[in-house]
Amino acid sequence: IxxxxxxxxxxxxxxxxxxxxxxxxxxxxxxxxxxxxxxxxxxxSTNFIIARFILKEPSIVDWLGSDKIKIFNNQEYDINKLANPVVLTYLRNIDKNSILDLISNEEHGLFRKYFEFLLNREKIRQNLFIEIDDQIKIIYIDE
Structure with missing residues (x-):
């Protein structure tokens, strides 16, 4: 060893x-x-017993369920690109109609709403006075 x-x-x-x-x-x-x-x-191991449990990496279906996966597939949205556990947790906690709205709306789509959610959460946690749109402008610098 x-x-x-x-x-x-x-x-x-x-x-x-x-x-x-x-x-x-x-x-x-x-x-x-x-x-x-x-x-x-x-x-x-004469004095003890070893019990081993192995947890495998969850699949996207484990995160979202088959009903939400169908929504992505019906919209021809490649859900497999969303392997980030934080994004998947966000999607798991919103309803199916909201998911459909998010992936159907190009201008204020999934990632825009996801970042708004994160920025709003941090605004509350850190008692920030800067508005979400202004935070987004700071993050996204158009070249």
Missing amino acids: ESNVGNMLSTIMELLTDKSNLLITSRKTAIFDGESFNDWASSI
Whole structure:
């Protein structure tokens, strides 16, 4: 086992005493999945049980549901380009009619409304006095 991984696994082992429970979340799944980890776990796991749960990356259908996906497909809008979790969360939390309006309106479409939503949220959070349209002008500088 690579020394950094070995050190981390040794630290984990030290935490597993008595009736302890340990939940580890990690994006570095390679550390906890593979021959090295399995060898390590089988060599020292006499005092505890390892239960491993792997969460896969959600699909766009998982985010939005098939009804909202149909709206995008019917409008010939390539939903697969919207892989950003923040945009997908925004779309998940608005109703189907609003989505249709957003993708049908070229001038004030999806991204304009999305940025207005974000800028308004920050205006409230940060107690900003600058209007949303002025914030957009600052962001977008026409060359």
